Structure formats: structure tokens, C-alpha cells
Amino acid sequence: MGWISPRTLNRLGMLNMNRRNVDYIARYNERSSYPLVDNKLKTKLAVAEYGVKTPRLLQVVRQQHEISGFREMAEDLGGFAIKPAxxxxxxxxxxxxGRDGDDYIKASGSRLAAGDLERHLTNILAGLYSLAGTPDVAIVESLVESEPTLARFSFQGVPDIRIVVFRGYPVMAMLRLAxxxxxxxxxxxQGxxxxGLDIGTGRSLNAVQFNRPIVLHPDTGHALENIDIDAWDEMLEMAARCYEATGLGYMGVDLVVDAKEGPLLLELNARPGLAIQMANGRGLLPRLRTIERLKRPHFTPRDRANYAMEVFAAL
Incomplete structure (x- = not known):
């Protein structure tokens, strides 16, 4: 499907922010579930009980004195990710x-000393990156090594897949490339x-950067029209399982495809953005209303994923 103007998208059922906030987030998301998805550590523990894999947890740093154990833990690691919960x-x-002697190497090639990372952990604990500036916890996870056929489309960073899940049904998806x-x-x-990905097949539909249509990745030069996501049905079922794990009726599920582990959950978002519609060239409203009209909801994540693949496949 080719590029469609925002005005046309509005006629096709483009969900705007006010309607998203009032009709979907406020209506279908219990406030009691927010702390679960706003905290990456709590998310990891909750989804594990429902068979959803995440990157391996290497260390949790809760107190300043625990930072001293980080250097020893990371001594033999080739790569890892530090995240504020x-x-x-x-x-x-x-x-x-990667590593080069005593230095740690970022994806960009820049180098950090162990002391730099320890100061970063201190900043995380102080709440420098938390939603409300409140004290936080740092988690250290195993490095995600992107599946090679997907990695070549992205510039340095690991590509991920955002799936909007409504009442347990995957309704729209996109691949995000750094x-x-x-x-x-x-x-x-940020650019x-x-x-956009066809829910029925996992194949690319069209692509945007800064909400403008593109056909080639601006840095890698790769064409974006024939991307095919492996293990697509497995990823949709994982996304659907997050409904049982959190109880959130409207959320964004962010997945990656690891070269060794396969699909992994990165994080959940209780307030997913709306740019996914531009990437797909389709509005969310018709799909959300289709789910709202269901008289007999499907009870298993697999059944909900199958329904979505059948009903929301690109025409």
C-alpha cells in the first residue's frame, strides 16, 4: 500500500491522542497495573510466569554499595546492557x-572506563532517568545480538518490533530501525x-522517517519493501500473552529477535505512541472497534493471535 496523506488517514480511522487517552488508555488500563509496566524489573518477573522470554538478568543494583560488585560481575562479559528499571x-x-583492554566499547565505537559505568549506575539509583525523578534500580541484562538478516537493515542499534495489543489481540505492528x-x-x-508490518504475515508494508515516506534506509541504503520477519506467529502469541501477565487492555509490546534466543520481550508500554499508524498507512480505530464488537472473545493467546492474523491481514 502506498503513501497516504494524514487527511486521508483520518478518514480511514486514524486514532488521535485525545481519543487514545480517553477511549482506550483510561477505559481499558487499570491504574493498578501501571507500576508493573513502568518498571522493567517487575515486567521481567511478571511475564516470565506466562512463558514470555526476556534478555537474561545478570545483576540488579538497588543500593550504592552494590555498585562495587558490578566491576567483578562484568569482568568476563563481552557485552551487556545497563537499564534504569x-x-x-x-x-x-x-x-x-565489546571490550578493549580495560575499556568498554559501545555500539557507536565510543569507549567507556569501568568508572564511567559505575557513575552511570549511581545516576540511575539517584533517579536521573526515572519517570518522576524518584530513586530507581539499575538492571544489567545480557546483550541482545540481533538476528543477522534483520540487523543489516538497522544502523548500529538493534531493530525492535512494536506490537499494539488491545484486549489481548495484536492489532498493529511495526519494525523500528535505528x-x-x-x-x-x-x-x-529521534529519527x-x-x-509497517502486515499482521497476517510479518512482511513490510511501507516505511517512514519523521512521518515522511521512504523506500531506502537513510544510512544502510537497504530497500525496506521486502522485509520478512521470521517466527512471526510466535511473536504475536508472545505479545498476546502479555495481556494475561499484566491485565492491561491497551499497550505496546516491544520485542527483538535474538540470533541465539529467538524472540525476546524488551519492554511494555501502557501509553504507546501513534506513529505506528503512519508506518502502516492505516488507522487503528477500525481494528480497535472490530475487537470491541466481538461478542465471544477468544480465551487463549494463540487463538487471539490467529484471529488477528486472519482478520487484520493487509488486503
Missing amino acids: KGSGGKGITVIT TKASDGKANLH AVGV
């Missing part, structure tokens, strides 16, 4: 992809590329 929008995440402009992060507001 309550961070948002990718803030405070530091990804180490760029130079986004500083290696899969953040569309990452969004590639």
Missing part, C-alpha cells in the same frame, strides 16, 4: 557491545525508521 523512552540505557539521526536508538521521534 523506571526509565522511559530509552533514556539511561547504555549498551556495551539511524544516525536517532543515535543508534529505535526511537521514531528512527518505522516500517
